[in-house]
Amino acid sequence: MYQIENLGKLLKSRRAASASWPAVSRNVVFLGLTSLFTDISSEMVSTVLPLYLVFALGMAPLQFGIIDGLYQGASALVRLAAGITADRWRRYKEVALAGYALSAVCKPALILAGSAWPVIAAIIALDRAGKGIRTSPRDALISLSSPPQRLGTAFGVHRALDTCGAMLGPLAAFGVLALAPGAFDTVFVVSFCAALLGLSLLALFVENRPPAGAPPQTAVSLKAAAGLLGKPGFRGLVLAGALLSLATVSDSFLYIGLQRRLQLDAHFFPLLYVGTALVYMLLAAPVGRLADGIGRKTVFVGGYTLLLIAYLALMLLPPVLPSLFVYVVLLGLFYAATDGVLMALASTALPAGLRTSGLALLTTATALARLLSSVLFGLLWTWLDVQGAVLLFSAALATALVATVGMLYRAQGIEP
Amino acid sequence: MKSPNGNHLSVRGALQPSDGDPLHGAGSPIAATKRLRPGARGALFALIAALCLGVAATAVVLAVGRSEPRASAGESAQQASRQTIAAIRQRPHIVFRHMGMGDDFGTIALAPLSAPAGSRARADAQCARLYVSADRGICLGGSYALGGLYRGYVLDRDLQPQHSFPLTGLPSRARISPDGRYGSVTVFVTGHSYADGAFSTETTLLDMASGTTIGHLEQFSVERDGAPFWSIDFNFWGVTFARDSNRFYATLASGGKTYLVEGDVAERRARVLHENVECPSLSPDNERLAYKKRVERDGVSQWQLSVLDLATMVETELAAETRNIDDQVEWLDDQHILYASRDPGQVSEHIWMLAIDGGDRPRLLIPDAASPTVIRP
Numbered sequence: 001m002y003q004i005e006n007l008g009k010l011l012k013s014r015r016a017a018s019a020s021w022p023a024v025s026r027n028v029v030f031l032g033l034t035s036l037f038t039d040i041s042s043e044m045v046s047t048v049l050p051l052y053l054v055f056a057l058g059m060a061p062l063q064f065g066i067i068d069g070l071y072q073g074a075s076a077l078v079r080l081a082a083g084i085t086a087d088r089w090r091r092y093k094e095v096a097l098a099g100y101a102l103s104a105v106c107k108p109a110l111i112l113a114g115s116a117w118p119v120i121a122a123i124i125a126l127d128r129a130g131k132g133i134r135t136s137p138r139d140a141l142i143s144l145s146s147p148p149q150r151l152g153t154a155f156g157v158h159r160a161l162d163t164c165g166a167m168l169g170p171l172a173a174f175g176v177l178a179l180a181p182g183a184f185d186t187v188f189v190v191s192f193c194a195a196l197l198g199l200s201l202l203a204l205f206v207e208n209r210p211p212a213g214a215p216p217q218t219a220v221s222l223k224a225a226a227g228l229l230g231k232p233g234f235r236g237l238v239l240a241g242a243l244l245s246l247a248t249v250s251d252s253f254l255y256i257g258l259q260r261r262l263q264l265d266a267h268f269f270p271l272l273y274v275g276t277a278l279v280y281m282l283l284a285a286p287v288g289r290l291a292d293g294i295g296r297k298t299v300f301v302g303g304y305t306l307l308l309i310a311y312l313a314l315m316l317l318p319p320v321l322p323s324l325f326v327y328v329v330l331l332g333l334f335y336a337a338t339d340g341v342l343m344a345l346a347s348t349a350l351p352a353g354l355r356t357s358g359l360a361l362l363t364t365a366t367a368l369a370r371l372l373s374s375v376l377f378g379l380l381w382t383w384l385d386v387q388g389a390v391l392l393f394s395a396a397l398a399t400a401l402v403a404t405v406g407m408l409y410r411a412q413g414i415e416p
Numbered sequence: 417m418k419s420p421n422g423n424h425l426s427v428r429g430a431l432q433p434s435d436g437d438p439l440h441g442a443g444s445p446i447a448a449t450k451r452l453r454p455g456a457r458g459a460l461f462a463l464i465a466a467l468c469l470g471v472a473a474t475a476v477v478l479a480v481g482r483s484e485p486r487a488s489a490g491e492s493a494q495q496a497s498r499q500t501i502a503a504i505r506q507r508p509h510i511v512f513r514h515m516g517m518g519d520d521f522g523t524i525a526l527a528p529l530s531a532p533a534g535s536r537a538r539a540d541a542q543c544a545r546l547y548v549s550a551d552r553g554i555c556l557g558g559s560y561a562l563g564g565l566y567r568g569y570v571l572d573r574d575l576q577p578q579h580s581f582p583l584t585g586l587p588s589r590a591r592i593s594p595d596g597r598y599g600s601v602t603v604f605v606t607g608h609s610y611a612d613g614a615f616s617t618e619t620t621l622l623d624m625a626s627g628t629t630i631g632h633l634e635q636f637s638v639e640r641d642g643a644p645f646w647s648i649d650f651n652f653w654g655v656t657f658a659r660d661s662n663r664f665y666a667t668l669a670s671g672g673k674t675y676l677v678e679g680d681v682a683e684r685r686a687r688v689l690h691e692n693v694e695c696p697s698l699s700p701d702n703e704r705l706a707y708k709k710r711v712e713r714d715g716v717s718q719w720q721l722s723v724l725d726l727a728t729m730v731e732t733e734l735a736a737e738t739r740n741i742d743d744q745v746e747w748l749d750d751q752h753i754l755y756a757s758r759d760p761g762q763v764s765e766h767i768w769m770l771a772i773d774g775g776d777r778p779r780l781l782i783p784d785a786a787s788p789t790v791i792r793p
Contacts, residue, residue, distance in 0.1 A: 050586055051566075180479035189475040193468040200464045204457045381648040 027145035028154045030205040032161030037198030043169025044191040052184045078132040083360030086137040088220035090210035099134025104195035111185045136360035143347035144209040155340030156288020163281040211352030225357035233349040236407035245369035247396035279332020287336040297408045303337025311394040500537040508792045511548045512785040515764045539575040546787040547590040556587030570627040579627025589654045593661035599624045600655035619652040640688040654695030665696045695744035706745045746788045756786035
């Protein structure tokens, strides 16, 4: 309950600061709280899932590997379809609700599935599909609920709450198992309760915000969504987002690089993830607000510049423990300055009637680029070495940054 | 700096409905909630929240209650179990994981070699992978402490946990050198990243007396055809120790291939001997390796148990076993191997015995059992 009090305080101080507009709309706060509880729920399950499958069900690690692959891949498929549906019917809240509900019912279903692993695999795929369905309508609703000049703050507050849930989830799972060792079914029950809380927050307190400006019967189709790529502003963003993602080293590779350079024990891995998430959570809202103030393009480009500095630091900083702190802060800041800010930038470049489809397109493009970048980096690391691979990716990122600056600042139709 | 107005993409229109706007989007599946007054919505949420908290708290309390009887098992029962274990351990016996469904799934069990499928004695520790020597053991299990979900235990002679050490991922393989000096542990390290679901492994060598880490195979220098061999995608698994306890064999995977390496613990080096070998296991006379080999059968890739004669480097597929076997085998004697296999769709595993001369079909040795170790004191 600590974070809710905090949020209340945050809102109160913001309200006092600007009497005309609350800092972020009620809708955004409730969408953030929905994400918080949903992330507690889903991270509880993904923390204990390997343990459950292998220990409690006696599943072979190979079978678990297959399931893990499903877990990663299922969400991309449904993302675009959900985006188009939400735009066509102007039912952002309802489509998001369907996604949240699908993931929620998957938790008790895991208990009922027992040890039938094809059923478990199907449930996990459905759970991920739920995530794919809900993400873009939720982000569209955040943007449609916020004044254009406050989009950065709105996405920042949402991402802070979202990350907070992702950090609390594993703690909740450990807590249940510490009290009742081996009680995986209880973890799933508690996870379901958290999901229900998130779901009811969304159903009861979040309002649909159909764009009033656009005519309601606009034909929304795959073609119309694809047509968005013809708009120079949005096309520039998708290209920039994909290029930058392609030149971004995935976290796990970066952490392995760090571990090798600092000769850290592998047990430091969870600490690196938690540290980065903590910095991200604390800074998402302030950096989003900064983006609204000094310009989102500037902050977005600045975020990737910090990432470039982090790469150089990986090669140049002395291999001592304090360097770790520098990396974690740089990475957390990078996320705070780019993830929500990119959504804010895209929101201003997309017509309200096609907001969800556009956001779905953008996130699909960046996700695919990220996947490709992982494969590329793995290959480079094998052919060269850590230093060589990071050096090449640094050069690629610098090039992508220059191209991005060109595309973002030249393009019309993106607000700063 | 800001230009909130005057942009054709402005979302101003979207901001018109105020927070309390009634009946917006009536007719939607959840329009009913919109007809509620704000106060009623708050009350409804409070009700749901109370219900959720109540259910979650009840579930946890019930689970704590369920787990308590096991913790308060009587001292005398433990004493009796210790004596039974000590008695069995004086004669040739097999130690394995008990795989019968129930609360004791995965606990350590022992049976005399003279009657392996007869009644089994049980130790308390619950393991996902188990290996023992004459006076020690390794149990790779779970832990529910905040530090991490996986934990390994060094077991004493009575198979009671003596030291524990954190594991970085899912337990896979465990072995102990014949003199009990070294232990080896392989775990799966899962990438936590959003994009890559790839598996990598980590194989650690332990000092069994203290339960501390000596080194990781990933740090050993490897040679292939006389030249240094290294790649970032190196993964090692499935160590087996030779009679001198310093020499070992293991699987090295790189670039989509698996290799058999022969290594030296003291010199921290290894060299590639053969290809397509996973989870080797050295025979008691140190003349043969038994392992699983990737083969194509009817267009499907599966593991085939095979034996390599180390003197001649002649490989023989154990064709009498046609099933896909995923285990590091254990030698019963110089002519017979033991391994666990699961029937399709089943949770439990059974230990099978197979002669390496290729004559007989595999024989079921111990039902509801896995991770066998043969001890001849």
